Amino acid sequence: MTNIIPPISGTDQYRVVGQGIARLDAYEKVTGKATYTTDITLPGMLFAKILRSPHPHARIININTARAEALPGVKAVLTYQNTPRVKFNAAATSTYTIPPLEAVKDQYLFDAVVRYAGDEVAAVAAINEEIARAALDLIEVEYEILPAVFDPLQALKPEAPAIHTHCTQKNVVGESLQFGLGDIEVGLAKAEVIVEATYKLPVQKQGQLETQAAVAALTGDGKLTIWSTTQTPHPTRRIIAEIFNLPLNKVRVLNPPYVGGAFGVRIGLSAKAEPIAAALALATGRPVKVVYGRWEDFIASDTRHAGYITVKLGLSKDGTFQALVMQAIMNGGAYCSWSADVPGAIGSRGLTIYRVPHSKFAGYSVYTNTSPAGACRGFGAPQPTFAVEMTVAKAAAQLGIDPVELRLKNIIKPGDSWVAPFPCLSSGLEECLTRGAAKIGWHRRKELEQFNAGSERYKRGLGVAVGNHISSAFPFQTDYSNVYLSLQPDGTIQLASGVVEMGTGTKTTLAQIAAEVLEVEVEAIAVSLADTEIVPYDVGSQASRSSYAAGLATLQAAKDLKEQILAYISAKWQLAREKLAWQKGAVFSRDDPGKRLTLKEVAADADFHNRQFATVGKNASQNALSWHAHFAEVEVDTQTGAIKVIRLVAAHDMGKAINPAIVTGQIQGGAVMGLGYTLSEEIIYDPDGRQLQDSYHKYMLPMAPDVPEIETIIVEAGEPTGPFGARGVGENAVAPVAPAIASAVWQATGIWFTELPLTPERVFRGLKRK
């Protein structure tokens, strides 16, 4: 069901939408008044610490908690022996993974088998952190070490250990997904040139500032209340209710109200912080706080999926794409999390960029004994974008066609058929390409060859890559939003939504949408987010959906509120609805513009007549793709292998920028994350399966000197299904960075790198091999 929204006023001239106004949460955040889960302190609160497995794969033969329990100040010790034996999926935001496939539930709160180094073995609640930590040392665990495997290709081999017992094909998570268009054999047969390669993708961490945390309490209202860092309060509530066999309406999950960054790592549970806090609160009857240490957050939170993607592109000599084959084998880590869905996203991203008559994707995730892989900003986009775009770059080189021209020739246009179950109604990708090329000076590509010829040590290159991203989780998950909107008796407005303010500006964006419809100041709207007690169901902030999906529900709510008010005034004034108009937050008679009531006056009048206007706006099951083209200019130090990104132009079509300042921030933040993915970020496991990067000191996030000025271009192609034409933008800028840089590196060095990140060492070795 696609909901086509005509422009509000038949014109693009909005009043609030399109303005880069200051964020509504700015004051609280810059003054340090904003509260996060770690700020929640309750009377009688206990503190929890978690014992983690030192082994990547082992069976617990014996566990003795008696000494820990005897330590004064310890109130509870939990293991697999005294916690619910209910299997769950810590990230499943709905009952389904690609409905109607049911979510893979392969995890217990604690289990007798540990499947990665860091897996939860026991938890302690004590009156302070010191005692809780000391108690961990008193828990005696005897392990039977099991063989472990860390690479998905290794895990598929006959000799590999089976990590779970439920798999129909050993270590394959869920179903192997296959889809495509046309007949791939026909396409490959028609192709005159075939370009093929396999790409190896690294493990990236979200690196969000606030570690995973939760406070659980049995509150006086008879509910299990959990303050949480989750991105998805309602789905998190579902998982909690399932684990503890509680009715949904007896569990409350809320943000307090801010979240210190998320990037996908808090979809569903915040690692296991919520159920561990809840189990300890249920066991002790006291509030319990769990705050993960940074190391713990690194090893026990989901990562981005590493893995292997093979791309085969068939073209005519004139550059027309004929066939595109993708195969993905991803490292799912120890538990499913999003591993059943990510391959589908990888295929969808890879096969929806270009108009190819014959395409085929096949892929799946594989269990290994590493930290679970799950959602990470860009969900299933950076991996195929790197693989497909490098292939396209190579094809352009092989055919001698300008890479920008080759793309302009083949990109999807509105109306083209593709693999997605929703239509392509708009795309500004062509404009992204042409404006981005102009901005970076794409014509200088030839000049750089002269530069390189004249420089021994430093070589330069220009590169380009394109891609797209979703605006909601549909059809991969159930996806719906409800927004509650009410006019208060003083004319101010209350808006509540189940999405989250995790730093992306959602609070401000939703207020702008409502303010635009109602023609009031943004400040007149107070936004409450992310409390299951306040708002109807919402699948939460994921899949770049907050502005689009919750934005649509906001738009619908605001329009309905407006119509309720107009109907009320129509009855009050005994004037037909069409005789009334709404302007600048006031209702007036078209025939007699002096007859006029401001929203404040309407609210007071309604209150006097015992009436309040309130509504729930809904949105469900829509999606639209946003488009982007990145251009990078690099300088490679051939003596050290160091890559310096001189310029990065990020041209993005998100339909409409509700708040261009926020959109620019999202693009820049995403591009920096893409820069890290390209150049430095990687989690490596030692031969014993232990993460070598478990802190900000060891995990190489880009630092200020590594980041060029990111030159953003906002393209607004509009989107008939989106609020004021907007689509999603939160995750978009991560994916195209790596192929843009890597193809620039190719111009500089002549090497087609197939493995990320492009660390100095890897580039240096590549240069040496050459």
Added chain:
Amino acid sequence: MTNIIPPISGTDQYRVVGQGIARLDAYEKVTGKATYTTDITLPGMLFAKILRSPHPHARIININTARAEALPGVKAVLTYQNTPRVKFNAAATSTYTIPPLEAVKDQYLFDAVVRYAGDEVAAVAAINEEIARAALDLIEVEYEILPAVFDPLQALKPEAPAIHTHCTQKNVVGESLQFGLGDIEVGLAKAEVIVEATYKLPVQKQGQLETQAAVAALTGDGKLTIWSTTQTPHPTRRIIAEIFNLPLNKVRVLNPPYVGGAFGVRIGLSAKAEPIAAALALATGRPVKVVYGRWEDFIASDTRHAGYITVKLGLSKDGTFQALVMQAIMNGGAYCSWSADVPGAIGSRGLTIYRVPHSKFAGYSVYTNTSPAGACRGFGAPQPTFAVEMTVAKAAAQLGIDPVELRLKNIIKPGDSWVAPFPCLSSGLEECLTRGAAKIGWHRRKELEQFNAGSERYKRGLGVAVGNHISSAFPFQTDYSNVYLSLQPDGTIQLASGVVEMGTGTKTTLAQIAAEVLEVEVEAIAVSLADTEIVPYDVGSQASRSSYAAGLATLQAAKDLKEQILAYISAKWQLAREKLAWQKGAVFSRDDPGKRLTLKEVAADADFHNRQFATVGKNASQNALSWHAHFAEVEVDTQTGAIKVIRLVAAHDMGKAINPAIVTGQIQGGAVMGLGYTLSEEIIYDPDGRQLQDSYHKYMLPMAPDVPEIETIIVEAGEPTGPFGARGVGENAVAPVAPAIASAVWQATGIWFTELPLTPERVFRGLKRK
């Protein structure tokens, strides 16, 4: 606009409604887990104490807070000099007092003039209670003592001091109200017998268990959040927003979630606990807790209105009422609170019991230098019920007509015209009278005369009194409710309302109404109350309106939810709506009853299809009167003047008892409060205007030995406007106790007492005078 509700199923056989099920808050309360405002503790919280005037009327000439501010640990000291100069009415739950009359706003947070002994002079916030209390002693105040007056009749005299400057007639609060039916002169001329007397009513205290309290904090969401003991969260928010000039949507008021009794004393502000906590939180930037001591709660919280009511009843010799005149002059105390409304309620209660062709009420409240009088359970009913019913008893005696017969002859019947602006659609008063008379053995009245003749010291008597009470605040205040109802994905239901669980069982009653409509178990419904962030506007728990008004909104919400679901299933099954039926929480096809989906299945199906059912039910501007007859049997010790109430039969028609156990509890609790009003409870001011009763030790609440078994009779006359026929019942049982007992005392002693309470001293003096 009267909303006539047909019975749900055309039958009185309900499944959940009418069952005396255990209260949903029982577990939390009996285990001590239920949380109250005093349980709220926040990090960095300060504690506040209030400096109160020792004088009943004075001007502050000089106030020096320097020494208090210098005390280590003191964070703020507030007086009239550094707090908002915004006038408010601490009890005004709407902009209006009897719309369109505007509420009388005569109070500042702190003022340079103090108007009763206990009036707020300053407040201190410090790091602990000890320091805050010590700081109070360091505040130096120089007062100019002003003349004071404590009795309303004295306050009307020319020589009396003017307590406020805004009064058009000296010391008269608001408008003098007048209303009635017919032509009173004609009525009095037609009367053959006229009975007249003036009654003096005492100051009663609500005596609720939890003292006034509030915690205010500037929360991380940028709101001023106040946990409060209020009965009316939304209206309280309005007063706070007004005082501090904040938009409504930037203020959050909530119960945490329970309130330890209220009885009217927490309508609007909880005394001034909320704005004092808020002002200190704004001044310090830290959370501030204010908890009134018991003495403070006694002297600084509203009381019931004392005063004088004169009644003149004209009758034909056959007992037919011809004319009824009432005049009320009530003691409003130092500030308006509800004093502009209470006289109207007094007149309405007095003039709506009987069918009298000619009636007239005139009344007003008068400012004095006593604690403010405001709302107290029974709001404007105990006073006129005592005055009118004693007059009727006297008339019966004078005419030699049985008091029950005289009442049966004259009581209002459905369809009769009366002074209220809503119709009388139902009344079970006749049944209350006949069943009550049978239960107490009214025929024994003659026998008691024989007992009295044979007993020197102990004399017995039987008495009766009738009355009515409202089910909402309409038309005296704006009165509307919104109830938010949603079906969760697991089939459980969330219900949210702006009314309060202050001990009256509202939580359970609303759940029963929703459960009845949806045909689910009560346990399937989780009820959230009293948080301005969660629910739309509601004028709160006052005027016995929660079950009736919020109950109607609940009923409407449940019906709408049901219809939404039926429409969904109709579309899903491609079956016309009328082919579907709803039974036991399941939807099925009438033609094929095997085709059936439980609510749990419907919820899961809707979730799968990205849909949630949610709605806001509304109710506004309705009212209906409940009816009651009380019968008392007393024994008077003529040597001591002590009255022993041997039996008390309370027959009540509340239309329909949604939960008979809760209704019985309300009747019994109200009757006990009426017993205290009749026999022992009274606040007396010494010549310096100081309360002599400022603790449970000194204020004589009835104790267990004073209370007879209260024999309740539930009469269910039904009510076309009420949910399942229900009307209000929370306040009803207070009023008829005093006249029932006092007329029994007349039979025992031959004395018509006109002043309450009937303390042994007062009875003894009466006997002595005789």
